[in-house]
Amino acid sequence: MDLRNAEKRIIELRNLLNQYGYEYYVLDKPSVPDAEYDRLMQELLALEEQFPELKTPDSPSERVGGAVLDMFEKVEHRTPMLSLGNAFNEQDLRDFDRRIRQAVGNDFSYVCELKIDGLAVSLRYEDGLFIQGATRGDGTIGEDITANLKTIKSIPLRLTEPVSIEVRGEAFMPKRSFEALNEARKERGEELFANPRNAAAGSLRQLDPKIAASRKLDIFLYGIGNVSEIGIESHSEGLDYLDQLGFKTNKERKKCATIEDVIEFVNSWVEKRPHLPYEIDGIVIKVDSFAQQAALGTTAKSPRWAIAYKFPAEEVITTLKDIELSVGRTGVVTPTAILEPVKVAGTTVQRASLHNEDLIREKDIKIGDKVVIKKAGDIIPEVVNVLADQRTGEEKDFYMPTHCPECESELVRLEGEVALRCINPKCxxxxxxxxxxxxxxxxxxxxxxxxxxxxxxxxxxxxxxxxxxxxxxxxxxxxxxxxxxxxxxxxxxxxxxxKSNSLEKLLFGLGIRHVGAKAAKTLAQEFGTMEKLASASKEQLMAINEIGNKMADSIVSFFEQEEAKELLQELSAVGVNMEYKGAKPVSAQESDSIFSGKTVVLTGKLEQLTRNEAKEKIEALGGKVTGSVSKKTDLVIAGTEAGSKLTKAQELGIEVWDEEKLLEELNK
Structure with missing residues (x-):
């Protein structure tokens, strides 16, 4: 076959395979047998191998899985992927509804969707072509898993329209795929996956895309990231638009006029969820109108216009066989219940934290007891209570040891703490x-x-x-x-x-007591180098707003230890960076900037800067950026679609700038 005829046949094969794939994986209405699909795919693969110059990024052959990756690159989301606040009962839903009504009045509606138990991902398309897919990560930075996502056959590699769009969805492993995967792993003597969610996440974080391809994942798309650029007015319209573009959305959704309708929808799925071919762990409720969503705004972590109702935790009964002790990095000794294996909320549970001796006494837990187990938030196993009426008399009381189970040093209980602690630094x-x-x-x-x-x-x-x-x-x-x-x-x-990480990463990694990730960054910004921080006095430390008495004492004590001094010398000798690499904040005394000493709030969408870039630049010039507007706020920067924060600023008479004015002042 010559090049011209090969090109013609390849285009014909791609169109057929894309059509058959859409019918099978998105519409769930196959029009040809699997054998015919496989035959056409083999023909396409053979032609592309013979004429590699004719292969394109949107070819169905891309779904087979390509070369093994070295590592996953980091990706910054253009629009942050926020997590949702949770509701656990009907009252939580009514409280959510009350807050919505107080903010936007009574003229609004909700959209209810099934909360798929999988891995949140973001997909980017340019001119209709799939160019990048990423994990949620921390909401701002995720990992590029494009090669693995291309193996999910319900993700279109080319859309029905040549649009540039960023969409969000939940990749998941259907129950049937999960059972087949675990059966195969069992036959090979490999460790079984605990649940479909873990299996899906593990599959998409494989460096070999062929492994992801073999695991038959699926996806439901549930939102548009760059919605302001698309020109639609509501979430329900957005879902219909995703259908139109060739995406797979979950049809088990409902538009609800009242919170009563929402509660009825939620309750119906508590009963129906076991019959689905995939796992769900709740219902997501969103205000439908994008204009009202913008007016409601977001907190630092989650939107105010949406909430996730989590299904009640499943409770089961099992036997507490023993209590095991573990020692954490700060020396705290934690008792853990060793349980007769039991399935709870889709996973087999064999251990549950008992936290401390006081909790064991409070719940009257004995070794050998029948106990009720549930998963807090469907994630962390915990002992709810003891079935004391089922005791046989053979149960044994548990007593915390007087000495460390690892190094045999005497355990102590520090003043004001309930935990027992090993204080041997060489444990x-x-x-x-x-x-x-x-x-x-x-x-x-x-x-x-x-x-x-x-x-x-x-x-x-x-x-x-x-x-x-x-x-x-x-x-x-x-x-x-x-x-x-x-x-x-x-x-x-x-x-x-x-080795090249900025100082705050190293500071947090050293595990100085009371110093969390945020405090580590504050210290790194303030002192600039490890050397300056190590020689700081308690008074200098406490002069920093976020550093209190306990933390200052802990920092000084850490750097006074000979072991700490030797460790830092070793780290420096092997080339670990000891300096802060970000923009250093300027104090009000040092800066003559217009931002010096001012409290600033950012709201709405900025076009030329990301929110983080604007925050860093303002703080570098002596300003303080906070998340909410109050009487103490000096300045509000309002981008497009600014909502309630802008309204409140105007009510309080606070100065408001647009992005153009911000850039003008930053560039002076």
Whole structure:
């Protein structure tokens, strides 16, 4: 076949495969047998292999899975992917409805949708072509998983219209795919996935897209990120528009005029959910009108115009076989219930935290008791209560030990605390947990160094402090379980890359007591270098707004320790950055900027700056950016679609700028 005829046939095959795929995976109405689809796909693959210059990014062959990736790149979402606030009962829903009515009056409607239990993703299309897909991540920064998302056959690679659009959806694993996957893993002697949500997330975070392709994931699209650019007026219209573009949306949705209609819809799905071919864990309720959504606005974490009703936690009965103790990185000794394995809310539960001795006494928990278990928020297993009337007399009281189960040092209870604590700084458990904390996402974020790998390295005496991580070699790693050449190469690259992290990441990773991620950034901004922070007095620390007495004492004590001084010297010697890399805030005394000493609120959509960029620039010039408007606010920056914050600023007579005025002042 010559090039011209090959091109003609390839176009014909793509059109057929796209049509058949849409009918099968989106409409659930296949028009040809699977064998015919497979035959056409094999023909296409053969032609594209023979004429590689004819292959395009929207070819159905892209769904097979391409080359193995080295790592996932980070992606900044153009519009933040906010999480939803939760409702757990009817009163929570009525309170939500009351807040909506107080803000926008009585003329509005809701849209109710099933809350799919999967992984939130964002998809970007340019001129109708799928160009990038990312995880939600922290809502601002996610991971590029485009290659894996292309293997989901219900995601269109080209839309029916040449639009540029960013859409949000929930990727999930249908129950049938989940059961087949676990059956195959069981036959191979591999660890089973706990539930479809974990299986879907694990599949989409595989570096080999062929693995994702084999797991038969699906997706429902539920929203548009850049809605202001599309020209539609409501969420329900947006869902219809997604259908029109060729996306798969969930048809089990309903527009509701009143909160009574919402509650009726919610209650109906409490009964019907087990019969669905996929898992749901609640109902999402949204105000339909985009104009009213904009007026209601958002908090720092979630929109005020939407809420997720979480289905009541399933409660089951099992036997508490034993109580095990674990030591955390701060030395706190935590008792954990070891349970007769039992299925709760889709996963098998064998352990549940008992928090502390006081809770065990309060609930009168004994080893051997029949206990009621549920998952708080459908996630964390907890013991609800004891079935004391089912005791046989063979149950045993539990007593907390007087000495650490790991290092045998005497345990202490600090004043004002309920927890028992090991205060031996050389306790192996604390060192191991400290290492796990150091490499975690909010700290040094070293990809590939999870809890299991750290525990393995520690057990093999390859690391004893965080500086040892930077001295690891290929030769040390090659003999470890599940460590092949590719894994080792990726891990060493990730360790090397973490050396250049800004100071606040290192500060948080060191695990200084009372210093969280936010305080670490404040300290890094204020002092600029580890050296200056290490020599700061308690008075200098307490002069900073967010640093209180306890935290200041803890910081000073940490840097006075010889072990801490030696560790910092080791980290510096292996090339770990000790300086803050962001914009340093300027104090009111140091700055003559118009923002100096002022409290500023950002609202609405900025066109030329992201919200984070504007915040950093204002704070670098001595301003303080807060999330809500009050009498203490000096200035409000209002972008397009500014809502209630702008209204409140006008009512209080606060000065309001648009983005053009902001840029003018920033560029002076």
């Amino acid at each position: 192996p458990a604390q060192i191991r947990e400290g290492l796990i904390h150091f490499v975690s996402r909010d700290a040094m974020n070293i990809e590939g160094l999870g809890e299991k790998v750290i525990s393995q390295l520690f057990a093999n005496q390859l690391i004893s402090n965080v500086a040892d991580i930077y001295k690891l070699t290929r030769e040390q790693l090659i003999g470890l379980e599940r460590m092949g050449e590719k894994s080792i190469s990726n891990l060493l690259k990730a360790i090397e890359a973490s």
